[in-house]
Amino acid sequence: MEATPENLENPQGSRSWIAARAGADDALVRDLTGPQREAVLCTQGPLLVLAAAGSGKTRVITRRIAHLLATGVKPWQILALTFTNKAAGEMRERIGKLLEETAGGGGAVRGLTVTTFHSLCARLLRKYAEAAGLKPDFTIYDSDDQSKLCKKVIEQLQLSTANFPPRSVLSAVSRAKNELMDAESFAARATDFSSKNIARVYKAYSAALRAANAVDFDDLLLLTARTLERNAQVRGECQARWRYLLVDEYQDTNRAQFLIAAMIAGDGERASGGELPASSLPGVEDEEEGEGTGGTPVPRDGIGKKVGPNICVVGDPDQAIYGWRGADISNILDFERSYPGCRVITLGENFRSTAPILEAADTLIRHNKRRKHKDLFTSRKGGEKPEAILTSNEKAEARVVADWLKARHEAGAAWRDMAIFYRTNSLSRVMEESLRAFNVPYSIARGTAFYDREEVRSALAYLRIVANPADGVSLSRIINVPARGISKATQDVLEAFAERDEMPLMEACRGAGGVAELNARAQAAVAKFVAMVDAWTGGGTFMGSDISGSLADLVDRIIRESGLRAMYVAQANTSKSETDAERVDNLDELVSSARQFEQEYDAAADAANDPLAADGLVETPPLLAMLRAYLESIALVADADSVDPTQGSVTLMTLHAAKGLEFDSVAMIGMEEGLLPHSRAISMPVAGDAELEEERRLCFVGITRAMRRLLMTSAKYRTIRGVPERTIPSRFLGEIPERGLIVSDQSETFAEDYDAPAGGWGVDTGRYSPPRGGGFSAVSPSSGASSGSGSSSGASRGPAGEFPVGSKVRHPQFGLGIVESISGGPSPRAVIKFKDVGSKTMVLEYARLVRVQG
DNA sequence: GTTGCCAAGTTTTTT
């Protein structure tokens, strides 16, 4: 049966629908293919859209939402969940444009909820804080905060942080949370010494989070899922409000996200004691159901017209790359089982890439065994084959890529249409240096970088205790930054006090005057600190003559009155180091970011984005509400959010961040065993090579981002953590047939000598002297197709021999200096006397020294 | 109480 709107009940009444059908709607589907059109028009009941890479997925989603609105569905009845904020923003924008073009009036976007799972959950948890066991002013802890708290908890439990490193304990806890396992059920499962203790930490860590009125990333999902599950009223309100649910990148949802979506979607009728869908994949264990997780909605089948809730999920199992984060690919593979009456539409036609690129992607992904095959096809003809280049080392690789990009640019491609992908962030560094040397404008997709800086983190810590005084981790970070006479000893006393009376650290600070263990000076220092914070918050009211009501003003005031700014100004004056001057700038930049947020917030953001604005948070002072929203927006930024295609620069990013994007020309660097596939995925043999297959999908994602040109590079030697290592080209290159790839071995080209062009950067110390032969044989026997002239500037130069005593050198950071002495051994060191900063000992191999003539 | 030096861990991917 065709589940078109014609034969399904239209809850909004047919009048507006008919009107829309006649006019605007035609424009929405006119230029779509059959399956695309179907995905847009099939609005009622569960729908699974298997959208291959480049199949026009975003277009379909936006049209679908516009179509829903055109048929009379109210914007606030629609909930669209995306993977990143950026994707959400773009989608909202595109829908707005569509509506202006077709329906006339972009105002309809207002009230539409397009957001990420994490943002939605943060909002829901604030609104339903009480039901979730939280207070609405909770702080969202990032991984750094988590580590600090976890470490503290481990110490309190008298466990050694050597046996229980906070980070690995946290990853176990995270895994548990992703499977909706709370501390109790985790403990129930723990059998051995180690996991029993991890269970103890989990429990204490959760308690500590609650005491700090904080949640971590996983809690956002876990607590929301649990609240929806256990609280019929909350669930009912959400179901009543959102009648049309759309989930993008469904292949990367985890168990908690699956449940959240399923519970919000509801089904009109709830089954009790329902079971989660079991995996149909071989090799995947059925998850044992935890206690008390009954009530999962089970859509009913075939009764009446309605076959289930209006939930549309869009995704591509071949692009599932977040398994390590708890994403469960069976969510999408088993969607048909979860929603028996659902409709499945496959979008297989690729509109993005040329045939040779698509073919490379297709042959690669066919190597995955646990896979539902989907035919990828394009009607486009022609196009260049992807290239694979083997270089001598990572510097030569970076140079080759820069050359390639320049050539593309000269051929007419804009910088912004090019991108460089890599498996690990550490690979960006060498690439950056090369791009700088070649004057190629670039930007790195690292949304969190700014907020990760020490000075910014400190400023934010101040803001966080203003918003949430119980936030102990933030308080500890700044209580004595800048130094204000509250020593570690004093802090320990206060900490112990807080612990004993089970109150937040800030409360203990308030009572410091009566603590006998503290001397008068310490008491006074603490009292002064408390008074300072109180002045900022207006004693918690966020009102009064002293409070301007402006967020930017508050941020500015805090970085000044706390002494933070002055501290960095002083540091910048004494050290003259460039990074210290930057720190002051960064603090000022933070004020600007607050100002910008404030303006956008004032404009419309809250009304448009807050899913529950209508009956929102009453009695919250406006400044506090704004501060919360600001901190939340910062906590939930993703790397991919900072990708700005309007910038005229090449974008560098990880393969993970590249998901969902497209570029005319793409270079994938580090195509080596151990990097892609990553060693962690190879070394641990997992049933069915699950991790290896995920790496292959990651490679597939990278390839399918390219529209017209693709370059994949591999370096014969790569310096990893300071040690040059021989590499093996990625097996994935070998999996793409030779005829589909232009392979060239340029590993001899710059093997002996690598020099950046004039004004250039580091020199190669000659530590790479690759063995002759070897070639690119893992990929292709056709080696030696080197281009360019390998300008071997002579003899082999040992690192030590290059810098004789007395020679002048330049260090990128310390400037000019003279080599005073050299020590031999396996890692020769030199004492360099610098003009500006005095003598330093450095390992020649690592110090980026350049010999200077004269 | 504060500052500076040394040791250790670090590098997979991220909301």
Add this chain to the structure above:
DNA sequence: ACTTGGCAAC
């Protein structure tokens, strides 16, 4: 290499 945290000296 690079940052972070712990400890010892001022």
